[in-house]
Amino acid sequence: MSSPGSPGDGQGAGSGSTLKPYLRRKKSSLGETKIAVLGMAGVGKSALCVRFLTKRFIGEYDQASENKYKCSTVLEGESVTFELLDTRSQNDDMGARDDVVRWADGFVLVYSVTSRKTFDVLADVRRKVEDMKKASHVPVILVGNKADLAQFRQVTQDEGARLAVDLSCTFMEVSASEDVTKVTDAFHTLCKEIVDYKRRSRTFLDRVFGLKKS
Numbered sequence: 006m007s008s009p010g011s012p013g014d015g016q017g018a019g020s021g022s023t024l025k026p027y028l029r030r031k032k033s034s035l036g037e038t039k040i041a042v043l044g045m046a047g048v049g050k051s052a053l054c055v056r057f058l059t060k061r062f063i064g065e066y067d068q069a070s071e072n073k074y075k076c077s078t079v080l081e082g083e084s085v086t087f088e089l090l091d092t093r094s095q096n097d098d099m100g101a102r103d104d105v106v107r108w109a110d111g112f113v114l115v116y117s118v119t120s121r122k123t124f125d126v127l128a129d130v131r132r133k134v135e136d137m138k139k140a141s142h143v144p145v146i147l148v149g150n151k152a153d154l155a156q157f158r159q160v161t162q163d164e165g166a167r168l169a170v171d172l173s174c175t176f177m178e179v180s181a182s183e184d185v186t187k188v189t190d191a192f193h194t195l196c197k198e199i200v201d202y203k204r205r206s207r208t209f210l211d212r213v214f215g216l217k218k219s
C-alpha cells in the first residue's frame with residue numbers, strides 16, 4: 006500500500022475488476038473529506054467501498070493491499086470530494102495505524118453482523134482513534150455489514166444501536182451485497198458529519214483567535 010498522504014495517492018490499485026479506482030476530482034465547495042474504513046479482515050470493507058464508488062457488488066476483492074480512492078459527488082446541492090482509504094488489518098490493528106488515523110477526518114467502523122468478535126473489537130478501535138487524534142469527538146459511523154445473512158446473524162440490531170450510543174456515533178446496518186442505497190447513505194452521513202465538524206472547529210478557532218475582517 007502507499008501510505009496515506011504519500012506521492013501516488015489516488016492512483017490506487019483496483020481490485021481485479023473493471024473498477025476505476027481514481028475518479029478525477031472536480032472543484033469542491035464543501036471541501037475534501039478523508040475517510041478511513043476500519044475493521045477486522047473479512048467484514049466487507051472492500052465490498053462497501055466498491056459498492057459506494059461503483060454501485061456494484063463484485064464479490065471477491067484483492068485482500069493483499071490497501072486501496073485509496075478519490076471521487077467527487079454532490080451532497081445537498083454542493084459538491085464534495087471523498088478520499089476513501091480501504092484499510093487492511095495488520096497484526097489485529099483493524100487498520101487503525103498511526104499514519105492512517107492522522108490522515109483521516111472520519112472513520113467507518115465496520116463489523117459483520119454474522120461475527121461477534123468483529124463487533125466486540127470496535128469499542129477499542131474507537132478509543133484508539135480518539136487517543137491518537139487527541140480529540141474527544143471524532144466523526145465516526147458504526148456500520149454492521151452483511152445484514153442479508155439473517156440466518157448467520159450473531160449480533161442483533163439492538164446491540165449495534167446500543168454500542169453506537171456508548172460510542173456517541175451514528176449507526177447503520179447495511180448489506181454491501183444487496184443494498185446500494187443504505188451503503189451510500191452511510192458514507193454520505195459520515196461525510197456530512199465531517200463537514201459539520203470542520204465548520205464547528207473553524208468557528209471555534211475564529212472565536213478563540215479572532216477573525217480578521219478585510
Ligand SMILES: Nc1nc2c(ncn2[C@@H]2O[C@H](COP(=O)(O)OP(=O)(O)OP(=O)(O)O)[C@@H](O)[C@H]2O)c(=O)[nH]1
Nearest residue numbers: 046047048049050051052064066068151180181182
Ligand atoms: N453476503 C454478503 N457477503 C458480503 C457482504 N459484504 C462482503 N461480503 C463478502 O465477504 C467477504 C469479505 O469481503 P471483503 O470486502 O473482502 O472484506 P474486507 O473487510 O475488505 O477484508 P480484508 O481485505 O481481508 O480486510 C467477500 O467474500 C465478500 O463477497 C455482504 O453484505 N453480504
